Amino acid sequence: MQAVGDSPVSKELPGMMKKCIVHSSLKKNNLVIMGTDMVGEKGLNRGNNVSILIQCENREEMNRYYNKLSEKGQSTHPIEKTFWGDLFGSLIDKYGNHWLLNYHELQPQNT
Numbered sequence: 001m002q003a004v005g006d007s008p009v010s011k012e013l014p015g016m017m018k019k020c021i022v023h024s025s026l027k028k029n030n031l032v033i034m035g036t037d038m039v040g041e042k043g044l045n046r047g048n049n050v051s052i053l054i055q056c057e058n059r060e061e062m063n064r065y066y067n068k069l070s071e072k073g074q075s076t077h078p079i080e081k082t083f084w085g086d087l088f089g090s091l092i093d094k095y096g097n098h099w100l101l102n103y104h105e106l107q108p109q110n111t
Helices: 008-012 059-070
Strands: 021-028 031-035 051-056 074-081 087-092 098-103
Touching: 031 051, 051 059, 059 074, 059 087, 059 098
Parallel strands: 051 098
Antiparallel strands: 021 031, 074 087, 087 098
């Protein structure tokens, strides 16, 4: 788990959010369930109480999923490099479901 107060974005957020969990994960084999207790300004609503994360295998897959899922939906966070080093994006699909897409690109090793 990582708290907001322990992340690089800590300085940008109000003090009351410092104890919130940015992300946590529970893993068993290939199943990964991730969670957070952070909710946007609009509060908790159907669609933002559960987010589905897709761990993508490459940039092309990530872009394809993002574009398809956001059709007639809403982009909430464009795909971009994050402070944790991955590519990340989020959206709300046309049915009101919240999707998170992440891609961990392996960096070349210096020899």
